[in-house]
Amino acid sequence: MVGPRRAGKTYFMYWIAQDLMSKGWPRSSIVYINFEDVRLSVLKPTDFSVFLKVINEEAREYNGRILLMLDEVQSLPEWGRWVRTLLDRGGRYFVVLSGSSSKVRASDVATELRGRYIDRLVLPFSFREFLRVRGGFEQEFLEVPERHGKLLNYLRDYVLNGSLPEVVLKPEMASDLVRTYRQTIIYRDIIERYKIRDAAFFETFLEIVENNFGGYVSVTKLDNYFKSLGISKSKRTLSNYLKYLEESYYVILVRRFGFSSREVIQQPRKVYPIDTAYFRRRSIGPMMESVVAVELMRRGLGYNYLRINDYEVDFVINQEPREYIQVTYASAMDEIDKREFRALVKANEVLGRGGVARVISWDLEDEVEIEGIRVKVTPLWRWLLMG
Numbered sequence: 092m093v094g095p096r097r098a099g100k101t102y103f104m105y106w107i108a109q110d111l112m113s114k115g116w117p118r119s120s121i122v123y124i125n126f127e128d129v130r131l132s133v134l135k136p137t138d139f140s141v142f143l144k145v146i147n148e149e150a151r152e153y154n155g156r157i158l159l160m161l162d163e164v165q166s167l168p169e170w171g172r173w174v175r176t177l178l179d180r181g182g183r184y185f186v187v188l189s190g191s192s193s194k195v196r197a198s199d200v201a202t203e204l205r206g207r208y209i210d211r212l213v214l215p216f217s218f219r220e221f222l223r224v225r226g227g228f229e230q231e232f233l234e235v236p237e238r239h240g241k242l243l244n245y246l247r248d249y250v251l252n253g254s255l256p257e258v259v260l261k262p263e264m265a266s267d268l269v270r271t272y273r274q275t276i277i278y279r280d281i282i283e284r285y286k287i288r289d290a291a292f293f294e295t296f297l298e299i300v301e302n303n304f305g306g307y308v309s310v311t312k313l314d315n316y317f318k319s320l321g322i323s324k325s326k327r328t329l330s331n332y333l334k335y336l337e338e339s340y341y342v343i344l345v346r347r348f349g350f351s352s353r354e355v356i357q358q359p360r361k362v363y364p365i366d367t368a369y370f371r372r373r374s375i376g377p378m379m380e381s382v383v384a385v386e387l388m389r390r391g392l393g394y395n396y397l398r399i400n401d402y403e404v405d406f407v408i409n410q411e412p413r414e415y416i417q418v419t420y421a422s423a424m425d426e427i428d429k430r431e432f433r434a435l436v437k438a439n440e441v442l443g444r445g446g447v448a449r450v451i452s453w454d455l456e457d458e459v460e461i462e463g464i465r466v467k468v469t470p471l472w473r474w475l476l477m478g
Contacts, residue, residue: 092189093200094213095340095365096280097272099256100189101125103213104160107187111158120153122146126166136169139176158185165190171203178207189213191280214389215366216254218382218475221245224259230476243454246472250378253368269368273341280339285331292324296332300342300362304370305377308333308344309359333360340365343384348395348407348442361396379471380405380418383451390478399441402434413446415439422454424468432461439464449474 092100108121124131134142150157159177164170170190177184188200188208200210222228225245233239252258255272258265277297278290287293299316300308310329317324336342343365347358363381364370370378387394387406397404397415406416415438417431427450435448448466457468 092187092211092213093340095215096191096276097255097257097268098213098215098340100213101162102256103211104162104187104189108158108160116153116158117151119151120156121158121160122150123160123162125162126170127163132166134167136172139173142173152183156183156185158187160187162189163191164188174204175207178204212389212391214385216256216259217386217389217478218246218249218254218472219478221249221254221259224256242472247375250367250375250382250471251373253366255366255368258368265368273369276339276341280341281335284339285335287332287335292322293332296329297336300333300336301364301369301371303362304342304364304372305374305380306361307359308362312359341369343381343388345384345406346395348397348409355395376418376420379420379451379453382471382475383416383418386475386478397434397438397442399434399437402430402437404434404438407438407442411445413442415442415446415448417450418471419450419452421450421452424455424457424459427452427455427468432459432466435466436462436464 092103094100104123108123111121112118126134146157146159161167161170161174164174167173174186174188177186200208216224222230222245225248228242228245233242252262252265253269255269258268261268277294281287282290282293296313299313310326310333313329314324314326317329333342333344337344341364343363345361345363346355347360349355349358363377363384365385367378367381370381383406384394387408393409394406395409397407404415405418406414408414408416415435417435419427419431421427431450435450439446439448444464448464450466450468451471451474452468454470454472455468456470456473459466459468
C-alpha cells in the first residue's frame, strides 16, 4: 500500500485483518509487525532465519498460509530481499506491506518486488467515507431542504478543510496536525531523502508552488524568476524539485493534453495539493478543482488539462469515451461563464464529438445543448458519490 502520509495505510491494514477474521481467518494466523518499534531497530538480514522461527512459533497456519502485515517496512534494512524471500517459500506467506512515502514509493516497490505484487493507492477520505465518519449521513430524501442543506454543509467542510483522516476525526487540532504533516513531508520525505543541500532555496521554491495551487507551474518561468533575483539554479534542478513533490504525494501535477510526449513535457503543469488542507489561499473554485483531481486519481483515471487558444478545459479523461470536465462554483445556470461551455464545444471539435461534456457545479443539476453538444451539469456532491 502506497500513498501520502497520514492517509490511513495502517488502519487499512487493520481493516484487512478484521475483514479476513469475519470470513473465518483465525486471529492466530494473522501477524502484524510495525518495524518502527524500537525493539526491532537492530534487525539485519542475517536475522531472517530467527524472524521466520519466531513467526512460526507464534502463529498458526490457516489453509496452509500465514498472513504477515509488515508496517513501516522501510525501517527494515534490505526489506525487498526479506519480502522476496518470504514470497518464494511455496506460497506459505501472504504479505501486506505499507511504508512511509519517504522510503517506499511506487517505483521503489516495483524495483524491490520485481512484479510480484499488487499495489493499492491509499488516499485521504473520499466524500462517501467522509460522510460515514461524520455521522453516517443517509443519501436519501435529499430533496428535503433540511437534508439537502446539511449535505451541502458537509461538502463545504470537505472542500475547504480537506479529508486527511486524523484531521476529520479531530477538527479542533486541524491546524496543528496539518502543519506537522507538511513539515514531515517537506523535511523528511524530500529534503532528507533526496539530500537537498540548499534547504532554504527549496523552501522558497515550495512557497511559490504552494501559492500557485490550482494554477500553473512552469519550470521556464521559475527559472527566469530566480535569475531575476540573481539566483542561479538549473532547469533540471527545478524540474527535479517538482518531481520530488509529486513522488512524495504532496502535490498532483496535471500535464497539458498533447498528441506527442514532447509537446506535453514542454508545457506548464497545473498543480494541486494532495489534500485541500494544504491550500494557502481559501478560494473555493480552485479547491473544488483540487477535490476533482484527487478523486480522478482515486478512480485510477488518466487525465490532462486542455488548452485551445484562449479556451481551457480543466480535465480531459483519457479513456474511451473521452470525458471533458469543467469545474465551477455555481448553483444556477446564469452563474456559469459562457466560456466554460464554449471550451467544451472546442474540445469536442478538436478531440472528437464522441466525448462526454460535463460541468461539475456546486449545486446545479441540468442538461443543456450548446452548439449541438449535450452538456451534463452535475453537482459536485453527486459526482463524488458516483465513484
